[in-house]
Amino acid sequence: MKYTRLTKEQLEELHPEFINFLATQSIDKAEWDKLKTEKPEVAEQELDVFSDLIWEGVLSRAIYLEHFSKNHIFLFHCFEKHIESIILKSLVAETDFLTKEGLQWLSDNMFTETIEMKVGKKEYTEERNTSIFQLIQQGAFLSDGQLYQQINSIIQS
Known part of the structure; x- marks a missing residue:
């Protein structure tokens, strides 16, 4: 992970973007729920990748x-x-x-x-x-x- 994971509050604010992010990886709600229970380490990795993407976008626009x-x-x-x-x-x-x-x-x-x-x-x-x-x-x-x-x-x- 390059930056830091977004907080629970930040992730909630970005819920629509996170859904789109998962969709680009062919992960629907059922698949996501299954990942969280059966492979929590994979779910954690997805959260980390998403967090880095968001941070990268924010930091790139920072003036x-x-x-x-x-x-x-x-x-x-x-x-x-x-x-x-x-x-x-x-x-x-x-x-x-x-x-x-x-x-x-x-x-x-x-x-x-x-x-x-x-x-x-x-x-x-x-x-x-x-x-x-x-x-x-x-x-x-x-x-x-x-x-x-x-x-x-x-x-x-």
Whole structure:
């Protein structure tokens, strides 16, 4: 397995897609039920293959990621061969970017000496999707890139 198995909730959300996936393998409901009871290891393998297919599709379309922690915000723009980042760090210990108040504080103090901002660029050391998946495993999530674009446009001007 290249990535990780989808959760029970994710699999339930993707139920129609999973049915289609099984159909492409000539597995109908009766066959699936039989597999689960008589050959659970084969059923597990099917779930793993399906999960990898879904992850591969999601990661291939990923363009922006965000990761928030108490005092840091990591913004990523994913390209084909490299990833660019903007890292914001609060130099005020009480700041909590995980709260609405913390984000408002960031908005009010973005370009003051209380915010440290770093910009970076890194070539992928592994395959693009594997690198993006690792960031997701560490707590990043897919985003529309609005925050990245806003801050980047200010930095560029």
